[in-house]
Amino acid sequence: METTWFCLVALMLATYVVLDGFDLGAGVAHLLVARTDEERRAVLRSIGPVWDGNEVWLLAAGGTLFFAFPTLYASSFSGFYLPLMIVLWLLILRGISIEFRNHIESPVWQPLWDAVFAGSSALLAIFFGAALGNVVRGVPLDRAGDFFLPLWTDFAAGPESGILDWYTVLVAIAALLTLTVHGALWLALKNEGALEARARTLAGRAWWGVLAAVIAITLVSFRVQPHLRESFAARPWAYAFPLLALAGLAGMKIMNAAGRAMDAFLCSCAFILGMLTSVAAGLYPYVLPSSTDPALALTIYNTAAARYGLEAGLIWFIPGMLLTTAYFIYTYRSFAGKV
Amino acid sequence: MDALTLHRLHFAFTITFHYLFPQLTMGLALLILVLKTMALRTGNEHYHRAARFWAKIFAVNFVMGVVTGIPMEFQFGTNWSRFSKAAGGVIGQTLAMEGVFSFFLESSFLGVFLFGEKRLSPKAHWFAAFLVFFGSWLSGFFIIATDAWMQHPTGYRMGPDGQISLTSFAALFTNPWLFWQYLHNMIGAVVTGSFVMASVGAFYLLSRTHELYGRTFVRVGVVAGTISAFLMAFPTGDGQGKNVAFHQPVTLAAMEGLFQTEDGAPLALLGQPDLEKHRLDNPLIVPNALSFLTYQRWKAEVRGLDSFPKDIWPDNIPLLYYSYHIMVGLGTIFTGVMALAAFALWRGALYQSRGLLWLLMLMLPFPYIATTAGWITAEAGRQPWLIYGIMRTPAGFSPHVSPGNVLFTLIGFMGIYTVLAILFLFLIRREIEEGPEHAGA
Numbered sequence: 001m002e003t004t005w006f007c008l009v010a011l012m013l014a015t016y017v018v019l020d021g022f023d024l025g026a027g028v029a030h031l032l033v034a035r036t037d038e039e040r041r042a043v044l045r046s047i048g049p050v051w052d053g054n055e056v057w058l059l060a061a062g063g064t065l066f067f068a069f070p071t072l073y074a075s076s077f078s079g080f081y082l083p084l085m086i087v088l089w090l091l092i093l094r095g096i097s098i099e100f101r102n103h104i105e106s107p108v109w110q111p112l113w114d115a116v117f118a119g120s121s122a123l124l125a126i127f128f129g130a131a132l133g134n135v136v137r138g139v140p141l142d143r144a145g146d147f148f149l150p151l152w153t154d155f156a157a158g159p160e161s162g163i164l165d166w167y168t169v170l171v172a173i174a175a176l177l178t179l180t181v182h183g184a185l186w187l188a189l190k191n192e193g194a195l196e197a198r199a200r201t202l203a204g205r206a207w208w209g210v211l212a213a214v215i216a217i218t219l220v221s222f223r224v225q226p227h228l229r230e231s232f233a234a235r236p237w238a239y240a241f242p243l244l245a246l247a248g249l250a251g252m253k254i255m256n257a258a259g260r261a262m263d264a265f266l267c268s269c270a271f272i273l274g275m276l277t278s279v280a281a282g283l284y285p286y287v288l289p290s291s292t293d294p295a296l297a298l299t300i301y302n303t304a305a306a307r308y309g310l311e312a313g314l315i316w317f318i319p320g321m322l323l324t325t326a327y328f329i330y331t332y333r334s335f336a337g338k339v
Numbered sequence: 340m341d342a343l344t345l346h347r348l349h350f351a352f353t354i355t356f357h358y359l360f361p362q363l364t365m366g367l368a369l370l371i372l373v374l375k376t377m378a379l380r381t382g383n384e385h386y387h388r389a390a391r392f393w394a395k396i397f398a399v400n401f402v403m404g405v406v407t408g409i410p411m412e413f414q415f416g417t418n419w420s421r422f423s424k425a426a427g428g429v430i431g432q433t434l435a436m437e438g439v440f441s442f443f444l445e446s447s448f449l450g451v452f453l454f455g456e457k458r459l460s461p462k463a464h465w466f467a468a469f470l471v472f473f474g475s476w477l478s479g480f481f482i483i484a485t486d487a488w489m490q491h492p493t494g495y496r497m498g499p500d501g502q503i504s505l506t507s508f509a510a511l512f513t514n515p516w517l518f519w520q521y522l523h524n525m526i527g528a529v530v531t532g533s534f535v536m537a538s539v540g541a542f543y544l545l546s547r548t549h550e551l552y553g554r555t556f557v558r559v560g561v562v563a564g565t566i567s568a569f570l571m572a573f574p575t576g577d578g579q580g581k582n583v584a585f586h587q588p589v590t591l592a593a594m595e596g597l598f599q600t601e602d603g604a605p606l607a608l609l610g611q612p613d614l615e616k617h618r619l620d621n622p623l624i625v626p627n628a629l630s631f632l633t634y635q636r637w638k639a640e641v642r643g644l645d646s647f648p649k650d651i652w653p654d655n656i657p658l659l660y661y662s663y664h665i666m667v668g669l670g671t672i673f674t675g676v677m678a679l680a681a682f683a684l685w686r687g688a689l690y691q692s693r694g695l696l697w698l699l700m701l702m703l704p705f706p707y708i709a710t711t712a713g714w715i716t717a718e719a720g721r722q723p724w725l726i727y728g729i730m731r732t733p734a735g736f737s738p739h740v741s742p743g744n745v746l747f748t749l750i751g752f753m754g755i756y757t758v759l760a761i762l763f764l765f766l767i768r769r770e771i772e773e774g775p776e777h778a779g780a
Contacts, residue, residue: 048450048454049450049451049454050450052405052446052449052450053443053446053447053450055405055409055446056438056442056443056446058409059409059412059438059442060435060438060439060442060443062412062413062438063412063431063434063435063436063437063438063439064431064435064438064439066412066415066416066423066427066430066431066434066435067427067428067429067430067431067432067434067435068431070423070424070425070426070427070428070431071424071427073415073416073423073427073431074415074416074419074420074421074422074423074424074427074737075420075424076416077413077415077416077417077420077423078416078417078418078420078737078739078740079739080417081417081737081740081744081748082744082748084413084417085417085748085751088409088410088413089751089755091406091409092406092407092409092410092755092759093755095402095405095406096402096403096406096759096762099398099399099402100402100762100766103766103769104769146420146738146739147739148739148740305427305428305431305504305505306428306502306504306505308504308505308506309428309429309432309504309505309508312432312505312508313432313435315508316436316439316440317435317439320436320439320440321439323440323443323444324439324443327443327444327447327448328443328447330447331447331450331451334451334455334458
C-alpha cells in the first residue's frame with residue numbers, strides 16, 4: 001500500500017513538472033524569444049487557458065503527499081522553511097504577472113510584468129531543481145525526523161552543507177535548462193512566424209546545455225547518493241526509466257531539427273518523465289535520505305499514514321484522477337492548434 | 340514574541356487576507372449563474388453583458404484567491420509540522436480531495452467560461468458557469484470539512500505515540516459540525532456577493548452612469564441579499580450556535596460573556612468582558628434570552644465560565660466576545676437594511692430613493708467585516724485546542740523553525756499582500772469605472 005502511494009505521488013509530481021514545466025519554461029523563454037508586444041501577448045496566450053490548471057497539480061500532489069506521507073510532509077516543509085516561503089512569494093508574483101499584464105495599455109505596465117513573469121519563472125525552475133537535488137543528496141535528519149537547513153554554507157555537498165551546494169546548484173541549472181527547452185518547444189508548437197523560429201532556435205541551442213548537465217549529473221549522482229546504485233542493481237528493470245529519458249533527449253533534438261513540433265514536445269515530456277521516474281526508482285524506498293546516519297532516513301514505511309486511511313484514499317483517488325484526466329483532455333483539445 | 344504567537348499570527352494573517360477573495364467568488368458564482376439563467380430565459384443581451392461584467396470582477400478575485408490560497412496548504416507543513424505529523428493522515432484526506440475534485444474542475448472550466456462564450460452554445464456556456472459555481476462550492480465543502488474535524492473530531496483513533504489515524508472515512512463527512520458550519524459559511528458568501536452587487540449598482544445609480552445595469556444589479560443584489568441575510572440568522576446561524584452550545588459549551592460561555600452559570604441566562608447585547616472581576620462591565624442585556632435561544636426554555640440552565648476549569652477557557656476571551664458580537668450585530672443590521680431595500684423595491688421606489696441607495700453603497704465593507712469576525716469567533720473559540728479536546732495549540736507548531744524566521748516571513752507576507760491589495764483595488768476600480776456596456780462577448 002505504501003509503495004502504491006509512493007508511485008502515485010511520484011507520478012503526480014512528475015505530471016506537475018511536465019505540465020507546469022512548459023508554462024514555467026515559456027516564462028524563462030519569454031524575454032528571449034518574444035520581442036514585440038504582439039509576440040509577448042502570443043506567449044501569454046499560449047499558456048493562458050492552461051497554466052492555472054497545470055499549477056493545480058502542485059497543490060493536488062502536495063495534498064496527496066500530505067495525507068499519504070504526513071511525516072514526510074511535515075518534516076520536509078518545515079525543514080525547507082525559508083526556500084519554500086520564497087517559492088510561495090514567487091508563485092504569487094508569477095500568477096499576478098500573467099493575469100494582470102494585459103489589463104492596462106501602457107509602455108511601463110506591460111514591460112514591468114513581462115520582467116516579473118520571466119524572472120519569477122526562472123527562479124522557480126532553479127528552486128525546484130535545487131529541491132530535487134536536496135531530496136537526492138539527503139538532509140541532516142535528527143532522531144525525531146526533523147531538520148532545518150540554511151540556504152547555503154560550504155557548498156561541499158556534505159552533512160554540513162545548506163540547501164545550495166555544488167551538487168544541488170548543478171541540478172538547479174539542469175532544471176532551468178530542461179524547462180527552458182521544454183517551454184521553448186511548447187511555444188514553437190503553439191506559435192507561427194518569427195516567434196516560432198526563435199523558439200526553435202532557443203530549444204536547439206539550450207539542448208546542448210541540457211545534454212552536458214545530464215551527463216554531469218548522471219556521473220556525480222551515484223557518488224553523492226550511493227543508494228542509487230544499490231537500487232538499480234536490485235531492480236534492473238528500473239533501467240527502463242533512464243532509457244526513456246535518453247530516448248526523449250535524443251528524440252527532442254531530432255524532431256525539433258526536423259520541424260516536427262508536436263513530436264519534439266512529446267519527446268521533451270518523455271525526457272522529463274524519464275528523469276524524474278529514474279530519481280524516484282533510485283531513491284525508493286527512501287523519500288528523504290539522511291546525509292549523516294543512513295538509519296535516520298525517512299522512508300515510505302516510517303512516514304506513511306495508517307493503512308485504513310491509505311486504502312480509503314484509493315477509493316476516491318481513482319475516480320478523481322479519471323475525472324481530472326477527462327477535464328484535461330477536454331481543455332487541451334479545445335485549445336489545440338496555433339494561438 | 341514567542342514562536343507560538345508568531346506561528347498563530349502567521350496563519351491568522353494569511354488566512355484572513357486569503358478569505359477576502361473566496362467569500363466573494365463563491366457568492367458571485369451563484370449570482371452570475373442567476374444572471375446567466377435570466378439571460379437564457381429572456382434571450383436578452385442585457386443580462387449576458389451583466390454576467391460578463393461580473394465575470395471580469397470574478398476573474399480578478401479568483402486570481403487573488405488562487406495566489407493567496409497556495410500558501411495556506413503549504414503552511415500546514417512549514418509552520419505546523421507537529422500538527423501535520425500527528426493529524427495529516429486525517430485532514431490530508433479532505434485537503435487532497437479539495438485539490439483533486441474541486442481545483443481541477445474550477446481551473447479547467449473557469450477558462451472555458453471566461454474565454455469560450457463565442458465558441459459555445461448559450462446552454463453550454465450556462466453549464467460552464469454552473470461547473471465554476473459547483474467547483475467553488477465543493478472546494479468550500481472540503482475546507483469546512485477539514486475545519487469541522489478540528490472543531491469536533493470524528494472517526495479517528497489516537498495511537499500511543501500521539502499519532503492520529505483515520506478509522507472512518509464516512510465520519511469525516513457526516514460530522515454534525517460540518518452541516519451547519521458549511522451552510523452558514525456558504526450563505527455568508529452569498530451575503531457578501533449580494534451586498535457587493537447591490538453596492539456597485541447603487542454606485543451606478545447615484546453617479547448616473549450605466550443606470551440600466553445599476554438597476555439590474557440593485558434588484559438582483561437586494562433580492563438575493565434579503566433571502567441570504569435572513570437565512571444567515573435562521574436556520575444556519577441558529578444551527579451553528581447549537582453546535583457550539585452542545586460540543587463546545589465553554590466557548591459559548593466565553594462568546595456570550597457568561598461568567599456565572601445561571602437558570603434563565605441573559606443575552607448580552609453590549610458590554611465588555613472584565614477578566615479581573617469575572618463579569619461584564621456596562622452590560623446591556625435581554626433577560627433569559629440566552630437560555631431560550633439555546634434550549635427553547637426561558638428558565639433553562641446555561642453553564643457559565645465558572646463551571647469549567649480555567650485551562651480549557653479560550654485563551655483570548657475579549658477577542659472572541661467582540662468578534663462574535665460584531666458578527667451577530669452586523670448580521671442583524673444586514674437583515675434590516677435588506678428588508679428595507681426589498682420593501683422599497685417592491686413598492687417601485689428603490690431606484691429613486693437616494694437615501695437607501697447611499698446606504699446600500701456604503702454597506703460594501705461590512706459583510707467582509709462580519710465574515711472575518713465570524714471566522715475569528717470560530718477559530719479563537721476553538722482555543723486552547725488545535726484539534727478540539729485532543730491536541731492543544733502549543734503542541735502543534737514546527738519546533739525547528741525559530742521565531743525570527745517566522746517573524747521575517749510574516750512581515751514578508753504583509754509586504755507582498757499590501758502590494759497585492761493595492762493592485763487589486765486599482766484593477767477593480769478600473770473595471771467598475773469602465774462598466775458593463777463594453778463587456779462584449
